[in-house]
Amino acid sequence: MIDEMEKVNEEKETGRLEAFSDGVFAIAITLLVLELKVPDVATAAHSPAALARALLQQWPSYVGLVTSFFTVLIMWVHHHAILRNVCRTDAWLHFANGCLLLGVTFVPYPTSILARYLQTPAAKTAAAFYAGTFVLIAICFYLFIRAAFRKPLLSARASMEFVAKTCHEYMFGPPLYLAATLAALLDVRLSLGICTALWIFWATTITKSTRA
Amino acid sequence: MIDEMEKVNEEKETGRLEAFSDGVFAIAITLLVLELKVPDVATAAHSPAALARALLQQWPSYVGLVTSFFTVLIMWVHHHAILRNVCRTDAWLHFANGCLLLGVTFVPYPTSILARYLQTPAAKTAAAFYAGTFVLIAICFYLFIRAAFRKPLLSARASMEFVAKTCHEYMFGPPLYLAATLAALLDVRLSLGICTALWIFWATTITKSTRA
Amino acid sequence: MIDEMEKVNEEKETGRLEAFSDGVFAIAITLLVLELKVPDVATAAHSPAALARALLQQWPSYVGLVTSFFTVLIMWVHHHAILRNVCRTDAWLHFANGCLLLGVTFVPYPTSILARYLQTPAAKTAAAFYAGTFVLIAICFYLFIRAAFRKPLLSARASMEFVAKTCHEYMFGPPLYLAATLAALLDVRLSLGICTALWIFWATTITKSTRA
Amino acid sequence: MIDEMEKVNEEKETGRLEAFSDGVFAIAITLLVLELKVPDVATAAHSPAALARALLQQWPSYVGLVTSFFTVLIMWVHHHAILRNVCRTDAWLHFANGCLLLGVTFVPYPTSILARYLQTPAAKTAAAFYAGTFVLIAICFYLFIRAAFRKPLLSARASMEFVAKTCHEYMFGPPLYLAATLAALLDVRLSLGICTALWIFWATTITKSTRA
Numbered sequence: 001m002i003d004e005m006e007k008v009n010e011e012k013e014t015g016r017l018e019a020f021s022d023g024v025f026a027i028a029i030t031l032l033v034l035e036l037k038v039p040d041v042a043t044a045a046h047s048p049a050a051l052a053r054a055l056l057q058q059w060p061s062y063v064g065l066v067t068s069f070f071t072v073l074i075m076w077v078h079h080h081a082i083l084r085n086v087c088r089t090d091a092w093l094h095f096a097n098g099c100l101l102l103g104v105t106f107v108p109y110p111t112s113i114l115a116r117y118l119q120t121p122a123a124k125t126a127a128a129f130y131a132g133t134f135v136l137i138a139i140c141f142y143l144f145i146r147a148a149f150r151k152p153l154l155s156a157r158a159s160m161e162f163v164a165k166t167c168h169e170y171m172f173g174p175p176l177y178l179a180a181t182l183a184a185l186l187d188v189r190l191s192l193g194i195c196t197a198l199w200i201f202w203a204t205t206i207t208k209s210t211r212a
Numbered sequence: 213m214i215d216e217m218e219k220v221n222e223e224k225e226t227g228r229l230e231a232f233s234d235g236v237f238a239i240a241i242t243l244l245v246l247e248l249k250v251p252d253v254a255t256a257a258h259s260p261a262a263l264a265r266a267l268l269q270q271w272p273s274y275v276g277l278v279t280s281f282f283t284v285l286i287m288w289v290h291h292h293a294i295l296r297n298v299c300r301t302d303a304w305l306h307f308a309n310g311c312l313l314l315g316v317t318f319v320p321y322p323t324s325i326l327a328r329y330l331q332t333p334a335a336k337t338a339a340a341f342y343a344g345t346f347v348l349i350a351i352c353f354y355l356f357i358r359a360a361f362r363k364p365l366l367s368a369r370a371s372m373e374f375v376a377k378t379c380h381e382y383m384f385g386p387p388l389y390l391a392a393t394l395a396a397l398l399d400v401r402l403s404l405g406i407c408t409a410l411w412i413f414w415a416t417t418i419t420k421s422t423r424a
Numbered sequence: 425m426i427d428e429m430e431k432v433n434e435e436k437e438t439g440r441l442e443a444f445s446d447g448v449f450a451i452a453i454t455l456l457v458l459e460l461k462v463p464d465v466a467t468a469a470h471s472p473a474a475l476a477r478a479l480l481q482q483w484p485s486y487v488g489l490v491t492s493f494f495t496v497l498i499m500w501v502h503h504h505a506i507l508r509n510v511c512r513t514d515a516w517l518h519f520a521n522g523c524l525l526l527g528v529t530f531v532p533y534p535t536s537i538l539a540r541y542l543q544t545p546a547a548k549t550a551a552a553f554y555a556g557t558f559v560l561i562a563i564c565f566y567l568f569i570r571a572a573f574r575k576p577l578l579s580a581r582a583s584m585e586f587v588a589k590t591c592h593e594y595m596f597g598p599p600l601y602l603a604a605t606l607a608a609l610l611d612v613r614l615s616l617g618i619c620t621a622l623w624i625f626w627a628t629t630i631t632k633s634t635r636a
Numbered sequence: 637m638i639d640e641m642e643k644v645n646e647e648k649e650t651g652r653l654e655a656f657s658d659g660v661f662a663i664a665i666t667l668l669v670l671e672l673k674v675p676d677v678a679t680a681a682h683s684p685a686a687l688a689r690a691l692l693q694q695w696p697s698y699v700g701l702v703t704s705f706f707t708v709l710i711m712w713v714h715h716h717a718i719l720r721n722v723c724r725t726d727a728w729l730h731f732a733n734g735c736l737l738l739g740v741t742f743v744p745y746p747t748s749i750l751a752r753y754l755q756t757p758a759a760k761t762a763a764a765f766y767a768g769t770f771v772l773i774a775i776c777f778y779l780f781i782r783a784a785f786r787k788p789l790l791s792a793r794a795s796m797e798f799v800a801k802t803c804h805e806y807m808f809g810p811p812l813y814l815a816a817t818l819a820a821l822l823d824v825r826l827s828l829g830i831c832t833a834l835w836i837f838w839a840t841t842i843t844k845s846t847r848a
Contacts, residue, residue: 016658016716022228023662026235027451030243030317031666038321038328051334055325055341066314073310077303080228091713091842098709102702105666109674113691116674122687129691206303234440238447239663241529242455248533250540263546267537267553278526285522289515292440418515446652450659454667454741462745462752475758479749479765490738497734501727504652630727 013088017097021083024101025076028108032065032072035112064115067196068107074203075104078141081206082166085158086148096140096147103137118188127191128184131177134195138173145170169205173198225300229309233295236313237288240320244277244284247324276327279408280319286415287316290353293418294378297370298360308352308359315349330400339403340396343389346407350385357382381417385410437512441521445507448525449500452532456492459536460485488539491620492531498627499528502565505630506590509582510572520564520571527561542612551615552608555601558619562597569594593629597622649724653733657719660737661712664744668701668708671748700751703832704743710839711740714777717842721799722784723791732776732783739773754824763827764820767813770831774809781806805841809834 039054079100086093110130117126147153149163176198184191251266291312298305322342329338359365361375388410396403463478503524510517534554541550571577573587600622608615675690715736722729746766753762783789785799812834820827 016654018228019231019655020658020662020712022232023235023447023659024666026232027239027663027666028669029313030236030239031670033240033317033321034243034246034670036321038324041329041334048334048337051329051337055337065318069314069317070310073306073313076232077306091839094709094713095839098706101665101709102705105669105705106701109669109672112674113687117677117687122677122684125684125687125691203303203307230440231443234444235447235659238444239451241525242448242451245452245529245533246455246458250533250536253541253546260546260549263537263541263549267549277530281526281529282522285518285525288444289518415515415519442652443655446656447659450656451663453737454660454663457664457741457745458667458670460745462748465753465758472758472761475749475753475761479761489742493738493741494734497730497737500656501730627727627731 014083014086017089017094018083021079021097021101022076025072025079025104028105029069029072029076032068032108032111035108035115036061036065060115060118061112064111068111070203071199072104072107074199074206075137075141077206078202079144081162082145082148085155085163086153087155088153090153093144093147093153096144100137100140100144103133103140106133107137123188124184127188128181131180131184131191131195134198135174135177135181138170138177141173142170226295226298229301229306230295233291233309233313234288237284237291237316240317241281241284241288244280244320244323247320247327248273248277272327272330273324276323280323282415283411284316284319286411286418287349287353289418290414291356293374294357294360297367297375298365299367300365302365305356305359305365308356312349312352312356315345315352318345319349335400336396339400340393343392343396343403343407346410347386347389347393350382350389353385354382438507438510441513441518442507445503445521445525446500449496449503449528452529453493453496453500456489456496456532456535459532459539460489484539484542485536488535492535494627495623496528496531498623498630499561499565501630502626503568505586506569506572509579509587510577511579512577514577517568517571517577520568524561524564524568527557527564530557531561547612548608551612552605555604555608555615555619558622559598559601559605562594562601565597566594650719650722653725653730654719657715657733657737658712661708661715661740664741665705665708665712668704668744668747671744671751672697672701696751696754697748700747704747706839707835708740708743710835710842711773711777713842714838715780717798718781718784718802721791721794722789724789726789729780729783729789732780736773736776736780739769739776742769743773745769759824760820763824764817767816767820767827767831770834771810771813771817774806774813777809778806 036058039051039058041050041054110126110133114126114130117123145166149167154163176194180191180194180198183194248270251263251270253262253266322338322345326338326342329335357378361379366375388406392403392406392410395406460482463475463482465474465478534550534557538550538554541547569590573591578587600618604615604618604622607618672694675687675694677686677690746762746769750762750766753759781802785803790799812830816827816830816834819830
């Protein structure tokens with residue numbers, strides 16, 4: 001009984017940090033749709049076919065929207081899984097979480113750069129800028145788990161196996177995204193392929209953790 | 213007593229999923245107003261009547277705002293009613309919920325396409341694009357209830373009657389919206405009529421469920 | 425003890441309605457700042473004085489921001505005070521709450537219309553549009569308390585005095601805002617004066633309720 | 637046991653105030669990214685190098701984004717720390733909190749003014765406008781703690797040491813930001829230096845409080 005009560009108490013401290021982070025994730029993910037602009041078909045060409053063509057020509061924006069949406073979503077699921085093991089907050093966790101959230105709110109910007117310049121000769125720079133953003137976010141994620149997984153903050157119910165596995169896996173994030181950034185200078189598709197492969201990997205990782 | 217405690221415990225796991233989803237729904241529904249642009253009446257015609265005319269001419273935007281607002285609201289009420297029967301989350305529920313939220317955040321875009329082109333010859337394409345979006349959302353909703361209504365995730369308090377009724381009703385969503393999409397190519401009003409009829413149906417469905 | 429538990433249980437049902445509404449209020453109130461546009465001072469006139477003049481010339485936008493901010497804030501405090509007396513939800517409360525939230529999300533639009541046309545001959549139309557919006561919102565607020573203050577939804581802790589007082593006061597909302605709307609056709613300052621007086625009245629009302 | 641229950645009860649009253657404030661902070665912090673515009677490189681110059689140059693030239697916007705992000709984040713951490721000592725709300729706290737939130741939602745505007753005019757002769761006005769905003773916010777923060785730290789609202793668990801220390805420290809906010817505002821008329825870097833030094837000070841203050 002008293003144990004139950006302590007659990008209720010334990011959760012309290014990270015409550016507002018989670019609520020605030022959830023808010024930032026939710027807003028960042030919803031703002032992505034603002035990147036889609038209503039196409040301006042010339043009045044002379046107001047035919048159904050012209051509008052259909054204009055909507056189809058925006059495919060890089062749709063791809064960008066879907067990619068960034070699942071990117072932010074997977075980051076949110078990871079954030080969620082990490083904080084389930086934490087019951088106290090301190091200034092360092094707030095700061096590390098802040099850096100991570102800055103990265104999350106920034107995602108729509110490189111995505112729209114990529115959508116805008118994917119079919120131009122400047123695509124290499126756009127892809128490098130996109131992958132480079134994730135180098136920074138991967139570093140922030142690593143700082144975040146380091147701040148979150150300290151003894152005094154860990155919940156009594158924390159899975160030490162999850163903690164060890166996460167610390168190990170997140171170490172590979174920054175160098176792999178750096179490779180994707182450098183790859184952009186050679187070939188845009190190679191760079192975006194590495195990014196996509198990594199997101200599938202992060203999604204699989206968390207699926208297994210949640211199942212176990 | 214212990215039973216009460218377990219209920220409190222049960223709710224916990226879907227808490228952040230609901231908070232995040234509520235955030236996304238709330239933001240998507242509020243961003244709709246950003247589609248309304250302050251009309252630019254020429255300085256020479258700064259008469260009260262000219263501004264009144266300009267405000268009235270925006271009626272398709274107002275209709276679009278109100279329609280999309282209640283569309284997203286009804287989806288939120290359904291989402292709310294579904295998750296009341298669920299107490300645990302896993303990766304598949306997160307993924308299905310994510311697809312659904314992607315659809316929700318997308319709604320403002322086809323709505324503004326429709327508002328922009330409703331009074332032009334391109335209205336058929338705009339209406340097909342609008343109804344087509346709901347084909348995808350209806351599929352996502354079906355995946356979502358399939359993921360949510362699995363045994364291990366269901367709450368002990370889940371109403372099996374609600375679960376069975378919802379699984380049955382949601383099966384009709386995708387084919388009916390597909391009919392609305394095809395109808396748009398024949399007649400715009402027929403397509404929008406089917407969409408409106410369906411929303412009234414969904415609203416009625418949930419009203420009865422909540423009452424029972 | 426069991427009584428305490430019941431209270432915790434009671435709150436649960438309106439929890440997501442409140443969370444969703446809080447989200448909509450919070451977003452509507454924050455979107456107001458998007459109406460402020462960075463003034464474009466001509467490069468030739470990039471003097472400190474020219475920028476200061478440009479920033480000062482935006483005063484109607486600042487007044488609009490502050491007014492709408494406190495308008496939405498007072499509506500939120502009222503919403504908060506009303507729902508403290510309610511512990512269950514049903515489809516009608518969701519619907520009435522939805523209509524009210526639609527009104528709340530709409531506020532930024534008439535505010536920016538007013539800010540844009542306050543110093544032009546079209547000010548009368550802008551003020552009538554602004555006051556007219558609040559006629560609709562006052563009607564929605566009245567529907568909302570009628571839906572919320574039904575027996576089956578009221579909390580066991582509801583203050584019947586507050587309920588009766590609120591039902592009485594809210595009846596005056598629609599006719600008074602209608603007067604403000606008609607007054608706009610005679611004199612813009614009279615209309616805005618009635619609106620301001622009413623907001624001070626609503627703020628005072630709730631202050632007394634909260635104190636008591 | 638009963639004591640534990642009372643704590644749970646105590647938290648309830650500030651719950652929605654915190655949820656609403658968290659929402660406003662989260663949205664204000666996320667809207668900052670909307671200030672970043674996709675650079676429009678001329679089609680003729682669609683080279684990787686031209687896009688890289690265009691992205692680099694936006695450095696004042698990046699600096700503005702990062703500065704404002706951490707500014708709002710530190711304000712949120714302070715808001716969080718203050719309300720942990722409070723368990724009841726009344727109309728004055730709602731009003732003081734409202735003024736503070738108005739200041740928070742306003743931050744993106746002076747930041748984008750500063751980013752836009754930092755490299756022009758009008759920088760002095762932009763810096764004074766930026767620092768001047770924080771004079772108002774510092775006054776709002778002082779009113780907020782005065783409203784929050786009244787006997788009837790304080791939690792039984794409130795740290796009187798934290799209360800006294802905060803009341804003392806926050807008194808210095810308005811005059812120091814006023815100095816930064818006046819300094820802007822002499823030298824832009826001096827003004828921004830004072831602002832930065834103060835944010836580091838506020839961050840350090842709260843770090844110590846949270847640790848203790």
